[in-house]
Amino acid sequence: MSKTLRLILGDQLNSDHSWFQTIDESVTYVMMEIRSETDYATHHIQKIVGFFSAMQQFAAELQSQHHHVVYFHLNDTNNLQSFEKNIQYLIEKEQFTHFEYQFPDEFRLDEQLKNLCQSLTIATSVCDSEHFMSSRNELGDFFEGKKTFLMESFYHMMRKKHHVLMEGDKPLTGKWNYDDDNRKKLPKDHKPIPPLVFQNYVTEIVTEIQKTDIKTIGNIDAENFVWPINRKQSLELLDFFVTECLALFGSYQDAMTPNEWSMYHARLSFSMNVKLISPLEVINRAITEWENRPDEIQYNQLEGFVRQIIGWREYMRGIYWNKMPEYATLNYFNNKNPLPEWFWTGKTKMNCLKDAINQSLNFAYAHHIQRLMITGNFALLAGVHPDEVDAWYLGIYIDAIEWVEITNTRGMSQFADGGIVGTKPYVSSASYIDKMSHYCGSCYYKKAVKTGHKACPFNSLYWNFYDKNEYKLGKNPRISMMYNVWRKMEPEDKAALLEQANYYLKNINQL
Ligand SMILES: Cc1cc2nc3c(=O)[nH]c(=O)nc-3n(C[C@H](O)[C@H](O)[C@H](O)COP(=O)(O)OP(=O)(O)OC[C@H]3O[C@@H](n4cnc5c(N)ncnc54)[C@H](O)[C@@H]3O)c2cc1C
Numbered sequence: 001m002s003k004t005l006r007l008i009l010g011d012q013l014n015s016d017h018s019w020f021q022t023i024d025e026s027v028t029y030v031m032m033e034i035r036s037e038t039d040y041a042t043h044h045i046q047k048i049v050g051f052f053s054a055m056q057q058f059a060a061e062l063q064s065q066h067h068h069v070v071y072f073h074l075n076d077t078n079n080l081q082s083f084e085k086n087i088q089y090l091i092e093k094e095q096f097t098h099f100e101y102q103f104p105d106e107f108r109l110d111e112q113l114k115n116l117c118q119s120l121t122i123a124t125s126v127c128d129s130e131h132f133m134s135s136r137n138e139l140g141d142f143f144e145g146k147k148t149f150l151m152e153s154f155y156h157m158m159r160k161k162h163h164v165l166m167e168g169d170k171p172l173t174g175k176w177n178y179d180d181d182n183r184k185k186l187p188k189d190h191k192p193i194p195p196l197v198f199q200n201y202v203t204e205i206v207t208e209i210q211k212t213d214i215k216t217i218g219n220i221d222a223e224n225f226v227w228p229i230n231r232k233q234s235l236e237l238l239d240f241f242v243t244e245c246l247a248l249f250g251s252y253q254d255a256m257t258p259n260e261w262s263m264y265h266a267r268l269s270f271s272m273n274v275k276l277i278s279p280l281e282v283i284n285r286a287i288t289e290w291e292n293r294p295d296e297i298q299y300n301q302l303e304g305f306v307r308q309i310i311g312w313r314e315y316m317r318g319i320y321w322n323k324m325p326e327y328a329t330l331n332y333f334n335n336k337n338p339l340p341e342w343f344w345t346g347k348t349k350m351n352c353l354k355d356a357i358n359q360s361l362n363f364a365y366a367h368h369i370q371r372l373m374i375t376g377n378f379a380l381l382a383g384v385h386p387d388e389v390d391a392w393y394l395g396i397y398i399d400a401i402e403w404v405e406i407t408n409t410r411g412m413s414q415f416a417d418g419g420i421v422g423t424k425p426y427v428s429s430a431s432y433i434d435k436m437s438h439y440c441g442s443c444y445y446k447k448a449v450k451t452g453h454k455a456c457p458f459n460s461l462y463w464n465f466y467d468k469n470e471y472k473l474g475k476n477p478r479i480s481m482m483y484n485v486w487r488k489m490e491p492e493d494k495a496a497l498l499e500q501a502n503y504y505l506k507n508i509n510q511l
């Protein structure tokens, strides 16, 4: 008799997948909590708990529908702690004749599972995860023969292909991009809406993790775990986002303010990345809300949101599959410095970094502009090795899976790919941070001071970055203005800035 074993990875919790549409007694699904997954990076405790909770709930849901599921818990005595070993053990024990899996989203797992299949003596097959709106190779095919991979052109193609916010083959309203309307600072007296959080009771999983020697970072309230861990909660969060946040999403997308960790962001990346909800249903729900409340939700807010999902998210995945595995080795600026120690503790006098890092340790979350223009900006200005920056981002965020982490970190944030994802490095001095946030007013450092006592470190490090990398960036037309300013500066002012930067770099752990 034919017997099939199907592997479900921790980020493949897609209940709409065609696998689950029929109950088949000859099919067994296997899911596993294993050390090879908990230990490939130092993860935030909330990330491991988020994955394991969502996996356990998904397995229970399948079982309640009468699918046959084998689930290896972290500390089960028969758990051999690797995909290969557990699968081989099951095949021998249960005499399976077929092994099937869905395309993984990570290169590492893709290779691992291909190798496993080669070593097996039974029939094997792989199918799509039925989640994304573009295929793995679609971006590569779209840009074939081109030197640069412009996100904007890819986004237009995706809007046309899926007929999203289109009128025939033209963008609805005649304009593709509303970014210019979407970069406002939060007014001083504006209190953002409190986030919808869940009170999931996850003490058992935390206890199981604590019984092991798994190294984790960050904090957790195990009786009130705030993240959605099943499809129902993910849909509730989506509903909260479109009804309460969408109307101000675009306007305050780049805004930052102390002690407000979520603002008007969706916090749907974890649910989407583990496939509890699909990108198509997320944007369709947002579009329906806009259609129902046209007077309250301006089009620019909606377009800003749709762009993130069918533009940036799909684009990053396409870059990943087009450029891996070389992408993980790129270091355009040849940066070598270690990550400052306070990235792991939040103990720094720099208000913006203190807030972004402590929030990351407390919630396993920071919104995009905190990741890009606070922590990422500082790491690049400080010349940190991209491997160290990647390891931090891959560990600390609940939504961090390599396909979307590395392209954003090594590419967009660290410019280590030399300009595949971004056309110029995202760096700034204190003036941008002050323009978009309320961090500087209460900071130990002085935002307008460039050298000397209490000078904001971003200021001198910013000019040091341009000076040090002039041979790589000096001809980039998008930053020629900055080089003109730098070249016109008095030699003694330049020397003072470089000396200040050098002092800060030498004493980086004390900042
Ligand atoms: C250095 C750095 C590292 C990042 N690491 C990750 C990561 O590991 N995992 C991850 O999912 N995102 C990552 N991002 C992208 C982005 O910051 C997060 O997707 C977003 O903050 C998630 O929060 P949200 O759901 O509230 O997003 P919102 O701001 O509400 O945006 C809505 C959705 O758009 C998508 N999106 C927005 N921007 C991007 C982007 N640049 N790339 C891909 N998708 C995007 C996400 O799915 C997100 O849920 C990173 C960005 C930077 C600059």
Ligand code: SF4
Residues within 6 Å of the ligand: 349, 350, 351, 352, 353, 429, 430, 433, 434, 439, 440, 441, 443, 444, 445, 446, 447, 456, 457, 458
């Ligand atoms: S003064 Fe500098 S370090 Fe302080 S919050 Fe502003 S940008 Fe950050």
